[in-house]
Amino acid sequence: MFINLHKAFAQAATFLLLGIAASVQGQAVLSTLDSFTFTNGPVYGAFGVGNRSGAMVQATDGNFYGTTPTGGVVTNVPGYFGTIFKMKPTGEFTSLYLFGTSYYGPEGNDNGHWPQGNLIQGTDGLLYGTTQYGGPLNGGTVFRISTNGDFATFYLFGNNAGNDAHLGWTNYDGNAPIAGLVQGSDGNFYGTTTVYGMYGNGTIFQISSGGVLTTLHAFTALDTANSYTNADGANPMGELIEGADGSLYGTTTQGGTNDYGAGTVFKITTDGQFTTLHSFGANDGYPDSGLVQDDAGNLYGTTTGGSGTLFKITTNGAFSTLHAFNGSDGVSPNAALTKGADGNLYGTANSGGPDGSFGTVFQVTTNGTFTLWHAFNGTDGSNPSAALVQSSNGSLYGTTSRGASGSGTIFQLVPQPAIQSIWPTNGSFLISWSGMPNQHCQLQYNNSLSATTWSNLGPSVTVTNGNLSALDSPVMAPQRFYRVKVLP
Numbered sequence: 359m360f361i362n363l364h365k366a367f368a369q370a371a372t373f374l375l376l377g378i379a380a381s382v383q384g385q386a387v388l389s390t391l392d393s394f395t396f397t398n399g400p401v402y403g404a405f406g407v408g409n410r411s412g413a414m415v416q417a418t419d420g421n422f423y424g425t426t427p428t429g430g431v432v433t434n435v436p437g438y439f440g441t442i443f444k445m446k447p448t449g450e451f452t453s454l455y456l457f458g459t460s461y462y463g464p465e466g467n468d469n470g471h472w473p474q475g476n477l478i479q480g481t482d483g484l485l486y487g488t489t490q491y492g493g494p495l496n497g498g499t500v501f502r503i504s505t506n507g508d509f510a511t512f513y514l515f516g517n518n519a520g521n522d523a524h525l526g527w528t529n530y531d532g533n534a535p536i537a538g539l540v541q542g543s544d545g546n547f548y549g550t551t552t553v554y555g556m557y558g559n560g561t562i563f564q565i566s567s568g569g570v571l572t573t574l575h576a577f578t579a580l581d582t583a584n585s586y587t588n589a590d591g592a593n594p595m596g597e598l599i600e601g602a603d604g605s606l607y608g609t610t611t612q613g614g615t616n617d618y619g620a621g622t623v624f625k626i627t628t629d630g631q632f633t634t635l636h637s638f639g640a641n642d643g644y645p646d647s648g649l650v651q652d653d654a655g656n657l658y659g660t661t662t663g664g665s666g667t668l669f670k671i672t673t674n675g676a677f678s679t680l681h682a683f684n685g686s687d688g689v690s691p692n693a694a695l696t697k698g699a700d701g702n703l704y705g706t707a708n709s710g711g712p713d714g715s716f717g718t719v720f721q722v723t724t725n726g727t728f729t730l731w732h733a734f735n736g737t738d739g740s741n742p743s744a745a746l747v748q749s750s751n752g753s754l755y756g757t758t759s760r761g762a763s764g765s766g767t768i769f770q771l772v773p774q775p776a777i778q779s780i781w782p783t784n785g786s787f788l789i790s791w792s793g794m795p796n797q798h799c800q801l802q803y804n805n806s807l808s809a810t811t812w813s814n815l816g817p818s819v820t821v822t823n824g825n826l827s828a829l830d831s832p833v834m835a836p837q838r839f840y841r842v843k844v845l846p
Contacts, residue, residue: 386719386731386754387772390738391449394765396429402453403441404429404765405743405757410595410646410692412487412538413476413745414445414755414768419505421446422747422755422768423454423485425473429765430456439471440489442503445768447749448846454507457489469511470499475538475549476597476745482567486547488535497533498551500565512569515551530554531573532561537597537648539565540606542628548574548606550594559592559613562606562626574630577613586612586619590634596648596694601673602655604628607635609645609659614638620663621645623671635675642667642679647694647745650703652724658703660691666707668695668722680726685710687730688718693745695722696754699795700824704731704754706742716740717758719771732771734758739767746771751846752794752821775799775821775842786831791842793821798845801828805835818845 396404403426405411414424422445430441439458445451457471470489477487484502493499497516503509515533532551539547547565555561559577577592586592591610598608606626614622614634620643623636638644643663650658658680661667665683668691683689688707695703703722711718711733717740719732734740739758746756754771761767775793782788793799798820802812816828832838 385721385729385774385776387774388719388732388738389770389772390761390767391770392445392451392768393761393763394426394429394767395763396765397431399431400453401451402426402430402456403443405759410474410536411744411757411759412474413693413696414747414757415477415479415485416447416747416749416755417479417485417505418483420750421505422749423477423479423505424744424757424768425475425477425487426766427472427474427490430458439492440473442473442477442485442487442507442509444505447751447753447755447770449768449770451768455503455509457492469509470501474536478539478541480541480547480567481545486539486541488538488549490534490536490552497554498535500535500539500547500549500569502567512567513565513571516554530556530576531571532563532576536595540598540600542600542606543604544628546628548598548600548628550596550598550608552593552595559588560594560610562594562598562608562632564628574628575626575632577610580613580619587615587617588613588619589615590632591622591624591637592619595646596659599649599651601625601651601657603673605673607649607651607657607673609648611644611646614643616640616643618643621661623649623657623659623675623677625673635673636671636677638663642669642682646692650695650697652697652701654724656724658695658724660693660695660705662690662692665689665710666691668703668705668726668728670724670726681722681728683707683710686712687728688720689715692743696746696748698748698754699752704746704748706744706746706756708741708743708759717742719746719754719756736760737762739769750796752797772844773797775844777840777842778825780840783829786829788827788829789815789840790825790827792825793842793844795821795824797821799826800843800845801826802841802843803830803832804839804841805837807839812841812843815840 442455470492493514495516500513533554556576592613614637618640620638689710716734739761
């Protein structure tokens with residue numbers, strides 16, 4: 359932002375530091391870092407299957423790790439198998455692992471395919487995730503991989519034979535773990551399967567790092583053959599989170615006690631005590647993703663009913679809608695929200711927006727104040743379906759399902775600092791400005807906007823609580839302009 363101190367008038371401006379396919383809108387600057395190329399190297403991978411994709415994770419080495427549900431070099435089956443990738447914060451891309459390298463035909467493959475859940479980094483430094491399909495019985499897998507690419511599958515779903523002819527399936531441990539895992543404070547991992555289990559509607563499970571799986575809850579059967587309702591929900595697709603109270607919280611995309619069976623919010627303890635907190639209606643329901651918790655203990659999530667909503671719910675079940683999408687600000691927020699370092703929530707809508715049906719990125723406060731941050735236009739990506747991740751430097755990173763190459767992109771969104779005020783103080787000027795916590799910034803000045811050289815005002819700083827200030831004592835300057843530049 360530039361400030362003319364004599365007119366004390368703020369002129370909006372933003373500055374891009376990474377010169378990669380830049381576009382500017384709202385209060386952030388978006389850069390496309392990588393475009394996926396399906397089965398062609400070096401950026402193997404593709405999105406575009408299912409309702410959601412997995413979020414990346416920034417590991418302790420500073421790099422980002424993620425999955426694509428399809429793509430890779432294996433071309434002997436339709437759809438392909440998916441990938442695991444590594445990316446530096448500046449966009450340098452490495453394909454870390456290609457699923458489907460051992461393929462056994464229609465019955466599945468030994469290392470899984472279609473990873474659609476979030477990757478996480480365990481306390482042991484390894485990355486953990488799931489695949490929706492694969493394994494000898496094609497029921498999905500749980501895997502771990504090192505940051506160097508050493509891969510191991512340590513659980514295969516569908517291999518506990520219940521042999522129940524009445525229900526028509528044979529695995530009581532569940533099938534199709536679309537969601538990724540969360541590691542609890544007890545060291546175990548927790549997740550969900552979307553279908554099968556004892557009653558056919560999915561499960562909640564605990565799994566140790568050694569591969570010992572315990573089913574904590576099996577979602578019950580629907581009330582009637584033609585009904586989508588039940589007491590506890592059905593078909594979970596979103597990741598669980600561990601709340602501040604040590605319980606696990608999550609959503610189901612169907613089921614519940616309301617008409618249409620539009621999904622639920624639930625709570626479960628690590629020993630399996632289950633509580634339904636809320637049942638959605640048709641116009642505000644069908645959550646595809648998990649929840650996020652703020653510092654006060656409230657939970658937030660997204661639904662895709664109608665054009666989509668953002669909601670808030672307490673751990674006791676008090677529910678409110680924060681925002682209802684109207685099309686111009688987005689449609690179908692498939693992904694979970696991300697809590698930023700500034701306390702606000704950030705997310706994506708899969709389609710809609712002022713530029714058509716390409717999707718949006720937005721900010722919402724915990725009180726429901728909504729701000730559109732970016733509208734995709736197709737050339738910079740389209741149809742984001744994964745949650746955002748905030749990096750250690752305050753920037754937001756995410757993926758789109760499609761883009762210029764047609765197979766999706768990885769993008770960076772840099773929140774822009776804002777000069778809030780300038781006040782005369784004993785012959786000097788006090789410049790107050792704000793930025794995203796953890797951003798590295800430099801306040802600069804210039805006496806003419808036509809000049810190309812800007813001078814630093816004081817040393818660079820790292821934003822801590824979001825608000826900063828500096829004094830300037832200009833000498834014989836008829837005017838002066840200020841800006842805050844985000845440094846790498």
